[in-house]
Amino acid sequence: MGLIAASGSARRFRRSRVLTALLSAGWPAVAVGVLIGPAGVGAVTPELISNLTPVVFAGLGWIGLMIGMQLHLSVLDSLPRVVWRLGVLDLVVSASVFGALTFLAFTVWPDSLPGGLRSGMSALIAASIISACGVGWSMETRSLRHSDSPESARLALFVRAAGGLAAAFALAWLGVASKIAVRLHSEAEIGGAGSGLLLIVVAMVASVAVGLLGGVALRRAGKSRADLLAVFLGVVALSAGLAADLRFSPLLASMIVGAVLVNLAGEPLRSFQRFIMEAEHVVAVVFSLIAGAMLTTRIELAAVILAIGLVAARLITKPVIFRIGAGAAGGSEGGDGGVDVSALPSNSPLFAAPIRQSPVALAIAVSAVIVTPEAAPLLTIVVIVGVLSEALPLVMTVRRGAELKTGEADAGEASSS
């Protein structure tokens, strides 16, 4: 499936707006994963998935590195204020709303929730994971753009840029919140939350050290593609292994490594960066396939209700966050780089873009399952939320496309008569 994703035919398929929406989110690969996994025909057994743990860690490391390598100080410095506002607003609202909903559900219905969650995890840990999954949105905008106007282009850029920033925020939130939650839950461990914070600091310092080492190795590798690949695999293995040892998020560890690398390595990093980014779609497909195979279909009704509640929360909060965050302060001439949202048709699917769940959520849920297998139902909840949250933007895209076609046909008829 990775090879198919990298092929020219797959690129051709993605020119269709509807297929773009479906393929970019990785749902077909998740479906194939479910089909071949233990929940489906069983071609992929739980033992095989267990043996694939290092591959999953490498995949998580690649994704974290990819997100971290965007965090060049010059890029962050040049981001319009509106993108920062969107990112911070989304982090605060989403982490609070989705975290509170999950905590509430796991507290109110503890007996009806999956057994693994009751025995192995507290409501707080689940809330920290689900709240991180709720931060951000899908960054794909091709399927939602039906206009070439400057406002539309600017809004699409905000969807992508703020989504990218939110992905970094989500990983940072996950790494810190889940670690604290785990420590608060394990009261028997010496030090409690205090040693949890110390471990976070140790893990972060170690990640920075790996980044610095990687930078030196990259400079030594120069322009040789083979040497760059060797350095890359070493960096991914080291950061993921480090995270596994410290029971820290492999996504956050590798994101920190990527951020350090991109700011220190300089010229040799350019081709390395391109190499990492070019593999984005292939990595996403392979990762979605593995996520599908890890998914459990044995979840209780309460978990389904929670998932539907999370979708409803996305439908309500995300468009509001986006309209408030992306709107220009003081109109289109606002100095914060905002966009005059009134210049766009109110039914533009771009306004619904933030409803769609970020693909990073899948990676976050998989990272939770790989560390704590009891968290498997959380992955199912994330997949349900992801699939359902695609529906409204997809419907809006199809309807807007049909409206524009009808408009073009009417205009054609009018001009011919």
Add this chain to the structure above:
Amino acid sequence: MADIRDAGPGEDAPVLLILVASSSSMLDDIITAMLDLGISGATVIESKGLGAILRDEMPIFAGLASMIPENTGSRVVLSATSQTMADGLFQFIEEELAPSERPIALTAPVSRFLGPSR
């Protein structure tokens, strides 16, 4: 300085030299080599590869990447020159640049040429 107006048919026939450099460092090497060979006239156009355009609107994990110029930008160099000069530049590219640092390079025959007189 060689001028395309001096180039005639045969070995020194006029050609349109087209180069696509995927990074600014690659462009720097090419511009230096062109000047060393005596090609002093060229037009450089900021461009984007098909892959970059496809990735731009469809990022999965890296939405900020489209805002990193080094990640997506390429340059197209156009120069009307002579076959001899183009051969010299191709020789430089093949002998001096590592395969991963080579630009896309091609020439096309030029049947007519008009330009400002210098």
